[in-house]
Amino acid sequence: xxxxxxxxxxxxxxxxxxxxxxxxxxxxxxxxxxxxxxxxxxxxxxxxxxxxxxxxxxxxxxxxxxxxxxxxxxxxxxxxxxxxxxxxxxxxxxxxxxxxxxxxxxxxxxxxxxxxxxxxxxxxxxxxxxxxxxxxxxxxxxxxx
Numbered sequence: 824x825x826x827x828x829x830x831x832x833x834x835x836x837x838x839x840x841x842x843x844x845x846x847x848x849x850x851x852x853x854x855x856x857x858x859x860x861x862x863x864x865x866x867x868x869x870x871x872x873x874x875x876x877x878x879x880x881x882x883x884x885x886x887x888x889x890x891x892x893x894x895x896x897x898x899x900x901x902x903x904x905x906x907x908x909x910x911x912x913x914x915x916x917x918x919x920x921x922x923x924x925x926x927x928x929x930x931x932x933x934x935x936x937x938x939x940x941x942x943x944x945x946x947x948x949x950x951x952x953x954x955x956x957x958x959x960x961x962x963x964x965x966x967x968x
Contacts, residue, residue: 914957918936922952931952932945
């Protein structure tokens with residue numbers, strides 16, 4: 824036997840409460856119970872699988888117009904951040920990396936060529952090698968400028 828879904832259980836409970844006899848108006852129990860029982864919810868939103876969507880979930884979703892407005896604002900902030908980006912960390916124009924992998928030693932080796940200046944390095948990974956070559960270039964800039 825399948826277990827009834829939460830909405831059906833709530834409807835049965837509400838129907839049961841509606842059919843209960845009422846206490847006298849001056850009794851303490853009558854003061855704590857509501858006068859009128861809420862009717863069961865007729866149209867409950869459901870997921871495609873048929874499970875009900877929690878109403879708290881619906882309260883956290885913004886309408887389409889507000890989501891679009893927030894998205895436009897986010898894209899504007901992102902574009903402004905890109906415009907303000909510091910380009911001093913970029914390599915100069917026409918800088919080239921030349922890397923090669925050596926299977927016997929399992930290392931990457933390569934050159935960074937900027938104008939007439941050449942930097943050489945070896946590392947176990949490509950990213951590590953590129954960062955090492957970039958570090959050599961930054962050190963060269965500090966020493967010569």
